[in-house]
Amino acid sequence: xxxxxxxxxxxxxxxxxxxxxxxxxxxxxxxxxxxxxxxxxxxxxxxxxxxxxxxxxxxxxxxxxxxxxxxxxxxxxxxxxxxxxxxxxxxxxxxxxxxxxxxxxxxxxxxxxxxxxxxxxxxxxxxxxxxxxxxxxxxxxxxxxxxxxxxxxxxxxxxxxxxxxxxxxxxxxxxxxxxxxxxxxxxxxxxxxxxxxxxxxxxxxxxxxxxxxxxxxxxxxxxxxxxxxxxxxxxxxxxxxxxxxxxxxxxxxxxxxxxxxxxxxxxxxxxxxxxxxxxxxxxxxxxxxxx
Amino acid sequence: xxxxxxxxxxxxxxxxxxxxxxxxxxxxxxxxxxxxxxxxxxxxxxxxxxxxxxxxxxxxxxxxxxxxxxxxxxxxxxxxxxxxxxxxxxxxxxxxxxxxxxxxxxxxxxxxxxxxxxxxxxxxxxxxxxxxxxxxxxxxxxxxxxxxxxxxxxxxxxxxxxxxxxxxxxxxxxxxxxxx
Numbered sequence: 001x002x003x004x005x006x007x008x009x010x011x012x013x014x015x016x017x018x019x020x021x022x023x024x025x026x027x028x029x030x031x032x033x034x035x036x037x038x039x040x041x042x043x044x045x046x047x048x049x050x051x052x053x054x055x056x057x058x059x060x061x062x063x064x065x066x067x068x069x070x071x072x073x074x075x076x077x078x079x080x081x082x083x084x085x086x087x088x089x090x091x092x093x094x095x096x097x098x099x100x101x102x103x104x105x106x107x108x109x110x111x112x113x114x115x116x117x118x119x120x121x122x123x124x125x126x127x128x129x130x131x132x133x134x135x136x137x138x139x140x141x142x143x144x145x146x147x148x149x150x151x152x153x154x155x156x157x158x159x160x161x162x163x164x165x166x167x168x169x170x171x172x173x174x175x176x177x178x179x180x181x182x183x184x185x186x187x188x189x190x191x192x193x194x195x196x197x198x199x200x201x202x203x204x205x206x207x208x209x210x211x212x213x214x215x216x217x218x219x220x221x222x223x224x225x226x227x228x229x230x231x232x233x234x235x236x237x238x239x240x241x242x243x244x245x246x247x248x249x250x251x252x253x254x255x256x257x258x259x260x261x262x263x264x265x266x267x268x269x270x271x272x273x274x275x276x277x278x279x280x281x282x283x284x285x286x287x288x289x290x291x
Numbered sequence: 292x293x294x295x296x297x298x299x300x301x302x303x304x305x306x307x308x309x310x311x312x313x314x315x316x317x318x319x320x321x322x323x324x325x326x327x328x329x330x331x332x333x334x335x336x337x338x339x340x341x342x343x344x345x346x347x348x349x350x351x352x353x354x355x356x357x358x359x360x361x362x363x364x365x366x367x368x369x370x371x372x373x374x375x376x377x378x379x380x381x382x383x384x385x386x387x388x389x390x391x392x393x394x395x396x397x398x399x400x401x402x403x404x405x406x407x408x409x410x411x412x413x414x415x416x417x418x419x420x421x422x423x424x425x426x427x428x429x430x431x432x433x434x435x436x437x438x439x440x441x442x443x444x445x446x447x448x449x450x451x452x453x454x455x456x457x458x459x460x461x462x463x464x465x466x467x468x469x470x471x
Contacts, residue, residue, distance in 0.1 A: 023350035024385055026471075027339040029316065033356060033380065037371040054363030094363075168377045207372045208449065247452045248364065290362050 035120035038128060038165040039173075041250040041286050042089060042097075042114075044200040044214045045239040046258055046266040047175055050128045050163040052114050053091035053288055061087040061286040063261045065105070070277030078280060085261035089114075099134075105260045110136040120165060130161040132175075134263050152183035157263040159198070169204040175216075179264050189233040191222030194268045202243065212254070213240040216267050235270040241282075252284040311344040313431050313468035320353060320464045324441075329455040331365065333358040340466040342431060347391025349405060349433075351384040351464075373446050374412050382411045388424075396426045405435070411444040422464075431468040436461065 039049040042059060053059040063085040067078030075081065087101040089112075099112035112134040120128040136155045159177040166172065175198035184190035200214035216237040217228030226234065241254020257274050258266035261282075272278025318338035324331040338353040355376040360366040370376035386407010388394065394401055406419045422435025438461050441448065448456050 023341050023343060023348055024352060024383060026312070026314070026341055027316075027350060027352040029339070031354070033354070036356070037367050057363060168371075168375070247368070247455070288362075288364050 032123065033121055035128065035165050038120070038163050038171045039202055039212075040210060040243045040245050041252060041284070043252065043284055043286075044173065044202065044212050045241055045252065045254045045256060045284075046237060046261060047173070047198045047200050047214050047216065048114065048132045048159065048161065048263075049173060049200075050116060050130045050161045052095075052097040052116065052130075053089055055091050055093050056291055057091045058289045058291065059087075059089040059091075059097075059286055060289065061085075061089070061284055063087065063282065063284045065256070065259055065261060065280050065282040067280065068272055068277065069255075069279045069281070083259060083261065101262065103260065103262050103265070105262075105265060107139040108136050108260075108262055108265070109139065110134050110262050114161075120163070126164060128161075128163045128165075130163075132159040132161055132263075133157070136262055136264050149183075155179060155181045155183075155264050157267070159263070169210075170201070172199075172201040174199055177263065177267065179268055181264075185269070188269055188271075189221070190268060191224075193222060194218060195220035196267050197228070198267070205242075208245045210243045211240070212243055212252070214238070218268060234268070235273055237266050237270055238274060248287060250284075250286045252286075254282055255279050256282055312341060312471040313344060314341045314471045315339065315466050315468050318351070318464065318466035320351075320462060322358075322463075323461045324457045324459075326455050326457050330361065331456060333360040333366070333369070335359070338464070338466070340433070340468060341471070342388075342433070342468055344396065344431075347388040347394070349384075349386060349388055349407070351466075353382050354380055355382060356380070373448070379411075379413045382409075384409045384418075389419075394424065396424075396431065399427065400425050409439070411439070412446050414444045416443055429470055433466040433468065434464065436463045438462070 039051045042049055042051045065083040067075055067081030069077045071078045083105045085101055085103040087099060089097050089099040091097050095116040097114040102109045114130060114132045116130040118125055118129045120126060134157050138153050157177055157179045159175045161173060161175050163171060163173040177196050179194045181190060181192050184192055196216055196218045198214060198216040202210045202212045204210040218226050218234045218236060219228055220226060237258040239254050239256035241252060244251045257272045257278055258270050259280060260266045260269060316339045317336060318340045319336050320338045321334040335353050335358045337357045338351060340351045342349045355374050356370055384407055386405055389404040389406055394403060401424050403424050404419060404421050408415050409418045420435055420437040422433060425432040438459050441458050441460060
């Protein structure tokens with residue numbers, strides 16, 4: 001008993017001698033901290049990330065895709081050909097982004113909506129979950145359509161974005177997506193509904209540079225389950241590259257076998273293959289503006 | 292002997308309870324690292340501060356991510372690239388007000404000095420700053436302004452943006468403390 005009292009007394013003495021630290025402990029409040037900067041930009045390479053502009057911020061992205069590396073010296077390994085996509089993403093709120101874009105590939109105009117539902121760290125939740133929906137208006141599709149309905153120009157892609165920032169360097173994202181075509185192009189092996197599973201990630205080499213990769217296997221075409229690797233009718237998109245962030249801009253330089261820069265195109269409509277040199281050099285430049 | 296110890300323990304327990312402590316969790320700290328090229332003047336309105344009016348000991352704590360910048364991108368860069376907010380989430384000051392015994396909380400507007408350790412970006416540094424203390428109707432208001440240098444706290448600015456961010460950072464603080 002006596003020993004217990006001694007210990008108690010000693011504890012009190014120690015506590016008062018630690019009064020300084022004690023003051024700080026009194027200030028501690030275990031507020032939750034939301035994870036931020038899972039990726040540097042709103043794109044991994046082609047795939048959308050869970051990043052989006054803040055409220056009332058406009059993010060302007062120029063995507064550029066050259067021709068294939070195997071197109072020979074006469075075309076300077078693809079540099080002679082260029083495809084451009086211009087994207088304007090506007091933050092309605094911190095969690096809702098409206099986008100408008102136009103691609104020179106297939107002459108497509110699209111509108112998109114990205115919504116964040118939960119941020120990693122909220123109530124200790126392990127993931128950030130967003131959805132991304134894009135409607136493409138294809139100004140060429142109707143030319144190949146027999147019936148030439150106005151609606152044939154439209155196709156839709158819906159994505160679920162599940163991202164986790166493992167630590168300040170490493171982040172991963174999985175993006176299951178469904179594409180619905182009103183009129184699938186007759187030149188490609190497409191069903192009206194295509195399912196795919198995008199997998200991507202980034203690793204920061206230092207404070208301004210990160211390496212990124214993404215792989216988007218098609219897993220189901222209509223009712224047919226498709227093997228993500230042993231797959232003869234479809235070519236899956238694979239890209240890797242790096243992000244360079246310089247204050248106001250993010251530059252992304254990469255290699256990819258996809259030509260198109262909008263969801264439907266780079267997920268389902270690839271015609272070039274890494275194995276035979278059908279690789280494109282490309283870059284994205286994003287710049288945000290405040291109003 | 293045992294009774295004596297128990298009484299002592301109770302007394303010392305009472306002692307630490309009866310000490311007058313004043314606290315806030317909504318104090319304001321802003322800093323200014325503006326350069327001619329860029330305005331950088333964020334505010335943090337969630338600063339905690341506690342003052343022990345018995346001893347003059349004082350402590351501050353803030354979360355780096357609670358600094359609100361004019362532009363979201365700037366805020367992200369501040370947290371991600373410059374102060375590593377994931378690794379060092381809080382900044383603290385722990386110290387005491389110099390000559391506390393000579394300070395009369397009943398009189399208004401007194402100039403004071405505080406001495407202690409400022410911890411930013413995981414780096415501890417002994418500082419001494421001056422400020423004012425005001426008390427009225429059970430509220431103690433503390434104001435202070437001082438400068439720090441980024442290099443003292445191992446905050447590195449890349450060459451590319453060196454012209455945009457001032458190496459000398461002015462800090463302004465205003466705390467309204469209420470009895471705990």
